[in-house]
């Protein structure tokens with residue numbers, strides 16, 4: 001069964017993909033399907049002896065170009081649709097034990113170029129309304145493969161979190177005549193207390209009302225609507241700040257910090273959202289200390305009201321102290 005069902009109570013579409021239960025789960029290093037194919041060994045997903053960045057269709061897709069018919073009949077109350085869309089895997093490097101922050105800025109910029117290209121290509125498809133680039137990192141987040149990689153989903157409608165942000169930004173535009181993220185970036189630049197690192201094009205800060213301890217947003221200073229809207233030097237600046245942020249995360253507690261990374265940008269079906277689509281990358285690590293995790297519980301799951309046990313101004317200071325020195329100096333030298 002692979003299909004989309006609409007929850008009539010919240011109006012949200014949910015995806016069902018039961019075949020994914022059998023997907024490869026934490027294989028031994030020698031069995032890694034994302035490593036290059038070695039001479040004389042069985043072929044992995046990537047039949048090359050070495051590579052930089054590779055994109056391919058997820059072998060266990062939850063959304064697809066030609067999905068099967070739904071397993072149940074649609075009624076007025078219970079809407080069901082085929083799971084149309086796309087799911088792709090982006091492998092960052094052929095080095096099994098590396099992570100995004102281990103790569104050079106030039107190499108990360110190649111990953112950013114690939115993201116921008118897939119945003120363009122998937123966004124052109126009729127069945128895709130929103131391209132979502134993300135990475136799940138660490139066993140605590142539930143990754144099933146350790147090899148450094150991220151994913152791209154092409155959803156047939158704007159997914160709930162992006163929709164909520166866009167609707168809120170639209171209300172802000174109506175009330176103030178400005179883009180809310182343009183206002184947020186200006187305010188963070190002026191306040192400074194929650195800023196962790198910055199360069200010419202992007203700024204990394206702990207959000208004023210962060211959901212998670214050590215949550216970060218990496219946001220373009222200017223109103224860039226998507227990765228496609230960035231010039232080459234701006235993409236390089238994004239790569240630079242992604243490198244700084246992920247290295248700070250790994251230095252924070254002395255181990256690779258598990259997180260979810262989400263790229264939020266403009267929906268791809270029409271231009272009506274451009275005035276309120278402001279490119280940003282969200283990092284949500286789930287640790288609140290080296291040993292303790294932030295679990296989603298009653299208030300978060302049952303009521304949707306996040307309770308944060310840390311102060312965003314303090315976690316920003318902690319993260320600033322974890323930024324590698326060379327990056328910090330460059331960052332302070334920036335306007």
Ligand SMILES: [Zn+2]
Nearest residue numbers: 032035096147
């Ligand atoms: Zn591998």
Ligand SMILES: [Zn+2]
Nearest residue numbers: 179182223278
């Ligand atoms: Zn903006």
Ligand SMILES: [Zn+2]
Nearest residue numbers: 165264280282
């Ligand atoms: Zn967002």
